[in-house]
Amino acid sequence: MPDGLVADSLAAIRxxxxxxxxxxxxxxxxGALLLEGPNGSGKSTLLRVLAGLGRAEAGTLRWNGExxxxxxxxxxxxxxxxxxxDAVKPGLTAAENxxxxxxxxxxxxxxxxxxxxxxxxxxxxxxxxxxxxxxxLARLALASAPIWLLDEPxxxxxxxxxxxxxxxxxxxxxxxxxxxxxxxxxLPLPGAETLRLAA
Amino acid sequence: MRKLLARELRLSLRHGTDSLAAILxxxxxxxxFPLAIGPAPETLARIAPGIIxxxxxxxxxLPLDRLFGADAEDGSLDHLLLSGLPPAxxxxxxxxxxxxxxxxxxxxxxxxxxVMLRLPEEAFPALLLGLIPGTAFxxxxxxxxxxxxxxxxxxGVLLPLLILPMAVPALIFxxxxxxxxxxxxAARPHLLLLSALCAAALPLCPLAAxxxxxSSAE
Numbered sequence: 001m002p003d004g005l006v007a008d009s010l011a012a013i014r015x016x017x018x019x020x021x022x023x024x025x026x027x028x029x030x031g032a033l034l035l036e037g038p039n040g041s042g043k044s045t046l047l048r049v050l051a052g053l054g055r056a057e058a059g060t061l062r063w064n065g066e067x068x069x070x071x072x073x074x075x076x077x078x079x080x081x082x083x084x085x086d087a088v089k090p091g092l093t094a095a096e097n098x099x100x101x102x103x104x105x106x107x108x109x110x111x112x113x114x115x116x117x118x119x120x121x122x123x124x125x126x127x128x129x130x131x132x133x134x135x136x137l138a139r140l141a142l143a144s145a146p147i148w149l150l151d152e153p154x155x156x157x158x159x160x161x162x163x164x165x166x167x168x169x170x171x172x173x174x175x176x177x178x179x180x181x182x183x184x185x186x187l188p189l190p191g192a193e194t195l196r197l198a199a
Numbered sequence: 200m201r202k203l204l205a206r207e208l209r210l211s212l213r214h215g216t217d218s219l220a221a222i223l224x225x226x227x228x229x230x231x232f233p234l235a236i237g238p239a240p241e242t243l244a245r246i247a248p249g250i251i252x253x254x255x256x257x258x259x260x261l262p263l264d265r266l267f268g269a270d271a272e273d274g275s276l277d278h279l280l281l282s283g284l285p286p287a288x289x290x291x292x293x294x295x296x297x298x299x300x301x302x303x304x305x306x307x308x309x310x311x312x313x314v315m316l317r318l319p320e321e322a323f324p325a326l327l328l329g330l331i332p333g334t335a336f337x338x339x340x341x342x343x344x345x346x347x348x349x350x351x352x353x354x355g356v357l358l359p360l361l362i363l364p365m366a367v368p369a370l371i372f373x374x375x376x377x378x379x380x381x382x383x384x385a386a387r388p389h390l391l392l393l394s395a396l397c398a399a400a401l402p403l404c405p406l407a408a409x410x411x412x413x414s415s416a417e
Contacts, residue, residue: 053277053416072413077283085274091213100206100282139278 003064004028005050005147005178010059012045019045021058025195029146029176032169032189036182037197043182044084046197047149050180051081063147080143082150086136090125094135097124102142110138114164130156137161141168148172150181162188200288203279207296217262218300222308225258229312240317247316248326248377252370254312255305255330259337260362262301264355266293266345271415280416286409294342294405302334318377325380328390329373332397336369337362339397339404346411368396 004027011021019042027033035043048054050061052072061068068075088097094116098107111117114134119127127135133156140148148169154162166188169179181187211218232250233243270276279289309330313323344362348354376389 048277048416051277051281053280055417073283073285076281079281081277081281083274083277087274087278089210089273089275091210096209099209100202 004031005068005180006062007050008060008062010046010049010061011057012042012049012054013057014042014045014054020197023059023195023197025193027178027180027193029178030173032173032179032181032192034181034183034187034189034192034194035197036184036194041197043197044151047081047083047151047180047182050147051079051149052076053081078145079147079149080140080145082136082140082148082153084151084155086132087139088124088127088132088135091123093121093123094127095120097135098139098142101139106142107138110141111135113141113168114138114161130158130161133157134161134164137165137168146177148177148179148181150179150183152183152185153181154183154185154187200284200292203282203284203289203292204295204299207293208299211296211300217265218304221258221261221301222304224261225254225305225308226312228254228257230315233316244317244319244381247313247318248322248374248381250316251309251312251318251326252330252333252373252377255309255334256337256363256366256370258305259297259301259334259341260359262297263341263345263358263362266297266342267349267412267415268345268354271349276412277416280412286412287405288409290342290346290408290412291405294338294408297342298335298338302338305334306330319381321383322377322381325386325390326373326377329376329386329393332390332394333369333373336393336397336400337366339400340365343404343408343411346408346415349411349415369393372396 006026008024010023012019025033035046037043045054049056052069052075056069063078094111095107098110108117111120114137116131116134116138124132124135153165157165169189173179179189181189229250236242267276270279280286306327309327313326318326341362344358347361348357351357372389372393376386379389380386
């Protein structure tokens with residue numbers, strides 16, 4: 001039985017347009033896959049399909065041999081997703097923004113990992129774009145999910161934060177997690193395979 | 200689920216204007232009737248339950264537009280759907296938050312409005328007892344409606360058109376309960392029917408809203 005995340009001839013339609021079809025890949029535990037391709041080639045759509053948010057029109061997705069998309073609520077617990085948007089509520093503090101996803105101690109640790117601990121009690125509307133992105137990354141660290149789906153994770157990050165993200169990714173993969181990232185910029189993902197999506 | 204409720208309540212406390220606007224709308228709209236109809240106490244007392252119920256219905260609609268809208272815009276909805284909670288539980292949490300931040304305050308604001316409109320004293324318990332399941336029912340169908348219009352352009356316009364017809368039964372039984380009590384008849388049958396409506400909506404509306412949330416994310 002194949003382990004890890006295995007996609008077999010996935011297809012997705014967005015707004016009556018076939019975005020991609022016949023898309024297959026296999027990611028063993030600890031593996032990483034970079035999604036590349038021009039704007040509109042379906043990278044974000046693919047990530048949403050893999051998260052169980054979007055609908056796959058055809059094909060199967062298996063996680064450790066079992067069909068992942070048949071029960072999307074269960075699949076959701078395996079997935080940590082970082083979208084285009086940071087999903088940060090400006091009225092809440094940095095720590096409160098994460099309160100839904102973990103305990104106080106976990107949140108403190110996650111904020112420390114992205115160097116936001118000193119700003120934990122600051123309302124999120126005071127944070128810069130890059131700091132909001134780091135807050136979104138902290139949420140990723142909180143979710144103890146084996147599948148990480150990242151959409152342009154380094155958007156707005158400074159070099160220190162990209163290095164911190166690299167550490168997070170390495171730690172996650174060392175624990176047997178898999179990472180899929182859509183990106184136009186180089187990511188700190190050593191040994192990652194690349195999947196090119198055509199426009 | 201409890202965390203979701205805590206999150207929603209904290210958010211609405213920080214953005215308190217939504218709830219406050221609904222309450223003020225309720226009071227101001229109710230205060231317009233004596234000005235328009237004339238201050239004759241017997242006329243006002245006769246129509247007071249109707250005024251209060253209609254105003255409560257309209258006021259409860261105000262914050263619905265943002266119930267899922269804000270979360271859908273900033274991407275939080277995706278994260279809620281990926282939190283491992285079934286979509287119906289998310290919808291139920293949202294409905295509970297809506298009731299606590301809008302329905303309950305409306306219930307309390309109904310007391311001064313009823314006094315102002317000279318509602319007969321005998322009708323007070325029936326009115327307030329009716330508003331408890333009534334506002335809960337509104338929160339439930341309102342949540343389902345808000346989830347359905349999510350992603351539709353002009354959703355804010357569509358929402359009242361969708362929800363108000365469905366709220367008609369609650370309006371009828373709610374006003375009937377208060378009217379019955381005012382003339383010394385039993386309000387109990389009406390209140391029971393109202394509670395039955397609420398009991399039916401409790402499982403059905405979150406399921407419908409959950410399915411709508413799923414499809415809006417796709």
